[in-house]
Amino acid sequence: MSKNLSALSFRKGVEKNVFERMVDAADKAGTAEKNDIVHQMGQDHLFGDAITLGAVSFYDFLKKENEGKKxxxxxxxxxxxxxxxxxxxxxxxxxxxxxxxxxxxxxxxxxxxxxxxxxxxxxxxxxxxxxxxxxxxxxxxxxxxYAVVSHLQPAILTAEFPGIDAYYEPFKKLIANGDRDALGADLKDSGLRGRGGAGFPLHFKWASCRAASGPVKYIVCNADEGDPGAYIDKYLMEKQPHSVLLGMMVAGWYAGAETGILYIRAEYPDSITIVNEAIEDLRSAGLLGNDILGTGFNFMLKTIKGAGAYICGEETALLASIEGQRPEVRTRPPFPTIEGLFRKPTIVNNVETLANIRAILTLGGKGYAKIGTPQSTGPKLVSLDSWFVKPGIYEVAMGTPLQTIIDLAGGFKTKVKALQIGGPLGGIVPMSHVGKLTMDFESFKYGGFMKGHAGIVSIPESMPMIEYIQHLFQFTADESCGKCFPCRLGSTRGKELIAKARTDSGFKIDRELITDLLDTMEQTSLCALGGGVPLPIKNALQHFGEELKGYFAD
The missing domain is CATH 3.40.30.10 (Glutaredoxin)
Structure with a gap:
């Protein structure tokens, strides 16, 4: 059924997509979950009322409960x-x-x-x-x-914007005289890995889409990664928007796509405004549209505002959202580079990944790879929360010691017992382990943690770890798309267990039961939401056992 819906949605195309109609309706009426709105949209797109209502009722800002909120x-x-x-x-x-x-x-x-x-x-x-x-x-x-500090000299991702003409000069040369095979070699030599958390090599993804057959392809920027504690994407879209747009344009030229879409979270209203202004500046400069600079390259950019659904940070749920379907995670394979938006070949990258592309054009793949470590190359942005003396965005080379980043920010304002790095699915690092970690994929993996997006949340000594664990289960239960049982049910059962242990002094959580629940979620969930949240909870149980022992049966 979902393939048929993708085909129906494709008939209207990106410019008249049903999801934007849902968001517009909610902006005007407070909710899109009204019979007349649902029926009209379903009728126009041949979806049927049930399909449209199923989608609308999923999003925080579209469903009935949102009406009247101020x-x-x-x-x-x-x-x-x-x-x-x-x-x-x-x-x-x-x-x-x-x-x-x-x-x-x-x-x-x-x-x-x-x-x-x-x-x-x-x-x-x-x-x-x-x-x-x-x-x-x-x-x-x-x-x-907030502070913006670069530990790199010269700065790359945080460098001052020199103006459109100078900034896009490498792009102009690329599309005028460039060799796609040469760019592919540079991408491979660069070792750039996705900055969304999984760390998948970028050149594999781009090459797969380029090789895919079909006259229609898409470039999608996943700007809906809403990890609490991470405002890296927000910084790039609001302070360095052209770094993201240039990356998308290069991807389009390389893969043979003519349409780029930025799906931006509604929680970042300034990002939407600023990116739209930057797109208009590109149109005025003749860098978007048909036959750009007489090279035969056609490319357009468009933003789509999200509607309050964390799961849309998962790439297949995001694609389903744009199509007007309920944003549920799709099984893979096929991967989006083969069957993505409207079931057409699609490159989906996050904001920071795309922002790295210009550095590869200017430094060359091998030059870029000199920054960082052999396995984790390039610069990395890190966002620090309010418990740091100087919170903000810090640009470092991959492989920089975690303690160095803390020192750059002046340490902490209060006593901190742990750091959660990489959002609610990222590992909980006790302060005793900070000195053992460097900001790269391998260090965190081998240390039993996960770097993720590299947003850092400080857990102060005053925060009971049992409360924080309940918060993580609650977050997952609230944000689950509901498609797979392990995530939907496991997170709810976990939340209930922790809540009961906190309120009923006579109740103790069975350790075998909680271990089985976490293992089941980790091993059988369809995506990283249900599969990822067990890691920080296991970290907490391992490293804060003494604090937590009163809530568990011996």
Whole structure:
């Protein structure tokens, strides 16, 4: 059935995709889950009401429960550990009715805490007086301030933008005189691996799409990776948008695609605005459209706003979302490079991966590979939360000691017992292990952790580890697409076990039971959401056994 729906969605194409109609309807009516809206969209796309309602009812910002919400509080890991949200909720209750206050995850204000969204803008670190003035006047200080520091000389991902003409000069030379085989060799020599967490070699993915048959191909930027604690994508889209767009344009030229789509989270409204402005600047410069610079290369770029679904950070769920289907994870193979968007060959890369492409064009593949380690090459951005003395975005070479990054940020404002690195599916690293790790894929893997996106959330000594474990189970239960039993049921059962142990002093969790539950989720879940969350929980059980022993049967 889903293949048929993909074909029906393809008939309307990217410019008239049903998902954008769903988002637009919710923006106007507060929800897209209304009978007339659902019926009209289903009828126009030949989906049927049940299919359309199944999709609409999945998203936080489209479903019925969203109607009437006026303000949204961040409930991500960084804000939880910052300890700011209970006070913020109390403050907002003096201005809004209980049913007008919703929750959102994550706003990328991890460097400050106290994050919330109001009237389509994000705020953080606001005083009670500032919140009151914002609600009264509709005007407030929404500027996002954090440190941006490069440990690389010269900086690459954080370098100052020199203007469109200079920045796109390597791209112009590529499409005018370039050799696709030579670019493929450079990509392979560079050793660039995906920055979304899995670390898959980029040249394999791009070569697979290039070799795939078919006249229609797509480039999709996965800008919906919403790991709490990670605001790397947000930085790149808002401060370095052309690094991402250039990467997509190079991918399109190499693979033979004429359409690039950036699927950007609704939680990042400024990112959507700034990327759209950058796309218009490219059109004005003659770098988008048909027959770009007389080279015969056609390429267009388009943004699509998400609707509040963490699972859309998984590439196949994201593709299903664009098609207007319920964003459930697809089985693989076939992989997206063979059957992706509308079942056409598609390259899906995340924001930071694409931002690295210009460095390969300017340095060459072998020159790029000199940065970092032989297995993990290139620069890496790291985002630090509000418990660091100088939180912000740090650019380092792959392989940089984790302790060096902490020192660059001036250490911590309070006593910290662990770091969760790589979002809610990333490992929980006790401070005793920090000195053993370097910022690369191999160090974390062999240490029993996972680097992931490299957003760092500090778990202070005041945060009970049992509460944090419950938070991770709760997050997974809330964000599961529901397609596979291990994730959907396992996360809920895990949440219930932890909650009962916290509230019932006579109840102890059976260790064999929790181990079996985690192993089942890890080994049999369809994607990394259910399969990934057992890692940090196992880390916590291993390294904080003394703190947690009162909740488990001997």
């Amino acid at each position: 303000v949204f509080l961040c409930n991500g890991s960084a804000c939880l550990c910052a300890g700011t949200q209970d006070k913020l909720h109390h403050t907002l209750e003096s201005h809004f009715k209980k049913e007008e206050i919703g929750h959102i995850c994550c706003l990328g204000r991890c460097h400050e805490g106290g994050a919330f969204q109001y009237q389509g803008k994000n705020y953080s670190g606001q005083s009670d007086a500032a919140v009151a003035d914002l609600v009264k006047t509709g005007k407030g200080d929404s500027e996002d301030r």
